[in-house]
Amino acid sequence: MVETSAEARWVRNAIRLLEADANRSADTHLHVFPLPATWGIDLYLKDESVHPTGSLKHRLARSLILYGLVNGRIGPDTGLVEASSGSTAVSEAYFARMLGLPFTAVMPKSTSEEKIAMIEFYGGRCHYVDRPAEMYDEAARLASDCGGHYLDQFSDAERATDWRGNNNIAESVFTQLSAERYPVPTWIVVGAGTGGTSATFGRYVRYRRHDTRIAVVDPENSAFFGGWQTGAADYATGMPSRIEGIGRPRVEPSFVPGVIDEMLQIPDAGSLAAIRLLRSRTRHWAGGSTGTNLYGAFQLIARMITDGQQGSVVTLICDGGERYADTYYNDDWVASKGLDLQPHLDRMEQFLATGAWAD
Structure with a gap:
């Protein structure tokens, strides 16, 4: 019998510890956002804030x-x-x-x-x-x-995420949807910080031959939207994002535009208005990137209604709102950034009442 080295034994144990953490926290909740029943559309929020470190x-x-x-x-x-x-x-x-x-x-x-x-x-x-x-x-x-x-x-x-399966976020979402009335979502909506999450979802749905489309929402100042539109891998704005966790001043190497079906550029005031609406409608307290996701999901749902389409849409709660009590949820901070949330709140309330999105 060949005896393994101490370093090899350490690596094996380290992998065991990581797998044990995954077993304890792998299936985060998939919440339903309330939409009018007559629409025939279901909106789900994958709650990544319940991980041990509180985020996606x-x-x-x-x-x-x-x-x-x-x-x-x-x-x-x-x-x-x-x-x-x-x-x-x-x-x-x-x-x-x-x-x-x-x-x-x-x-x-x-x-x-x-x-x-x-x-x-x-x-x-x-x-x-x-x-x-x-x-x-x-x-x-x-x-x-x-x-x-x-x-x-x-x-x-x-490249670090196993997009074929191994309990990645995409596989988790589709497993949790398996008993729902629309088990294969029409849209999955995510933001991009590194590009790893959109790459995982995009590759997974193609690998599993699903008809699901991937939409990436991008905040103001971020380079991903411009890079996707122009096809320029070196596209840069040189400006930081105000929405933590997503948006970059340059297109990052992990961003894979070929697996994305659509990108939407979301105003920062819209992102912050959306997390306040989310809290009032569901009591979920989330960070700004979740608002970016939700604002984009609403636009796609409005498009589905216009097209007479029914189905499901999935997006993410990326992290909890307690981290942003002094910023995104602070009216003085919002005002200091020159952001006016009310027009966006009005637009979303009108959408939820009528199904129409006012540009």
């Missing part, structure tokens, strides 16, 4: 670390590094602590104290740069200097 990025972080383990890039003494000031870093810090590995998040000095505190709560260390564009190179440098591994969510998200 929990799945991504687990996949990125598993990808590093099976490719021989992460061992028992490997320091993990990421370029992130948001939910991805929070989730990666959680898994790094689970495996007993040091974790460093490279972020701008302007990062909120709340996000820093969440990363540090899970044992992560924060390393600051002056400008957001410096994060990528600095993270790669830190990983190289310490002999660690740069997780690189913006490059590896689409």
Whole structure:
């Protein structure tokens, strides 16, 4: 019998720990958003906020670390590094602590104290740069200097996720819809931060030969919409997104435009109005990217009604609203950004009453 090395045993145990976490938290809830019964359309919200670290990025972080383990890039003494000031870093810090590995998040000095505190709560260390564009190179440098591994969510998200199955988010959604009246959705609506989620859904529906179409919603200032429209992989706006978790100043390597059927550019005021409407109609308290999803889903449903089409639409609750109590849900903060939510609230209320979307 050949005895395995201590490092190989550690990697096997690390993979077991990640799989155990997946078993505990894999099937997040699929909520129904109330729509008029006469429409013959069902809208579902996949609630990713119930993961242990409170966001959709929990799945991504687990996949990125598993990808590093099976490719021989992460061992028992490997320091993990990421370029992130948001939910991805929070989730990666959680898994790094689970495996007993040091974790460093490279972020701008302007990062909120709340996000820093969440990363540090899970044992992560924060390393600051002056400008957001410096994060990528600095993270790669830190990983190289310490002999660690740069997780690189913006490059590896689409390849780290097993889009064929293995309990990914797409497989979970279709399994949960199997007993519904429209088990194959007409649309799946997601945002893009790395592009990994849209790539997973897009590849999965093609692999399973479903008629489902994938719509990606993009906030103001983001480069993904322009990159998709023009086909330019190097498209950039150079401007940060105000909707945390989605939107980028440049098209990231993990964005796969070929699996997307449609993109919608969503006004930031519309995104924030949508999460307030969501809370008033369902009591679900969600972050801004969920509002971007919902605003886009409403537009597609209105189009289905106009076309006389019935079916189901699925989108995501990406994270919880408690993280944004002092920003997105604070009227003074909203006013300070020059955003007027009322016209968008009126538009959505009219849609829910009539089925018509006023441009």
